[in-house]
Amino acid sequence: MARVAAERLQHPRVAYCGKDTRALELTAEYDAAVVINAVLSDSDVDNRAMLRSVYEAIRPGGFFIGLFPTIFAPADIGFCEERERWRLELVDLLHSRYCFDEHVGATHILYTPLRLRAILREAEFTAVHMEVFFCESPCLREEAARAYGLEGDDAVLYELLVTCRKPPMHPDRGNSLHRGLGGGDRQHAGDGRGVGPCSLPTSANGDM
Numbered sequence: 554m555a556r557v558a559a560e561r562l563q564h565p566r567v568a569y570c571g572k573d574t575r576a577l578e579l580t581a582e583y584d585a586a587v588v589i590n591a592v593l594s595d596s597d598v599d600n601r602a603m604l605r606s607v608y609e610a611i612r613p614g615g616f617f618i619g620l621f622p623t624i625f626a627p628a629d630i631g632f633c634e635e636r637e638r639w640r641l642e643l644v645d646l647l648h649s650r651y652c653f654d655e656h657v658g659a660t661h662i663l664y665t666p667l668r669l670r671a672i673l674r675e676a677e678f679t680a681v682h683m684e685v686f687f688c689e690s691p692c693l694r695e696e697a698a699r700a701y702g703l704e705g706d707d708a709v710l711y712e713l714l715v716t717c718r719k720p721p722m723h724p725d726r727g728n729s730l731h732r733g734l735g736g737g738d739r740q741h742a743g744d745g746r747g748v749g750p751c752s753l754p755t756s757a758n759g760d761m
């Protein structure tokens with residue numbers, strides 16, 4: 554991915570590197586991070602680790618912008634369109650999973666808005682704002698047809714467009730302002746084992 558991007562754009566202020574987003578190990582110096590359709594692993598634990606690791610790379614007060622597929626989209630399409638009804642069998646709402654099908658060739662966890670909001674808050678993002686983004690440009694429709702076999706004007710894929718922030722530096726503490734659960738500076742509700750807020754039932758945390 555990084556190599557393809559580098560072939561398309563060269564700029565003195567742009568650097569590319571390929572890393573595992575679960576453990577970026579970057580210092581907190583970036584003004585913003587943008588994540589497009591890249592937090593959808595079949596492991597809830599990995600997805601949470603990705604968001605936490607991106608959080609660590611953003612400077613205090615910086616922004617996070619993300620586009621997240623949601624399990625409600627394939628369900629909605631299945632409810633609305635007779636010819637898409639078969640898709641409902643691939644929708645596992647309990648586990649927020651879209652199961653293997655011939656078009657996608659994989660199984661993904663696609664979060665619901667509340668669950669995603671809780672996971673973002675667990676990663677300590679604040680001011681979480683979310684809106685529905687319809688993927689209806691010609692280019693995105695073409696991609697939906699290619700990847701998911703979606704056709705027709707009304708069977709439009711939609712995703713969750715998220716903006717949120719890393720809390721600004723607290724003047725007295727020389728550190729980010731955290732929610733201070735239990736009186737401590739940082740207390741991760743998620744401990745890397747997928748037991749944070751809105752955790753998925755165990756079989757979906759399950760880690761590859």
Ligand SMILES: C[S@@+](CC[C@H](N)C(=O)[O-])C[C@H]1O[C@@H](n2cnc3c(N)ncnc32)[C@H](O)[C@@H]1O
Pocket residue numbers: 554572573574575589590591592594
């Ligand atoms: C659905 S694709 C989206 C790619 C691109 N953002 C786009 O919108 O076209 C998901 C991408 O996330 C990458 N990815 C998944 N898990 C990753 C991880 N742990 N570290 C780095 N990249 C990862 C995959 O390799 C894949 O390129």
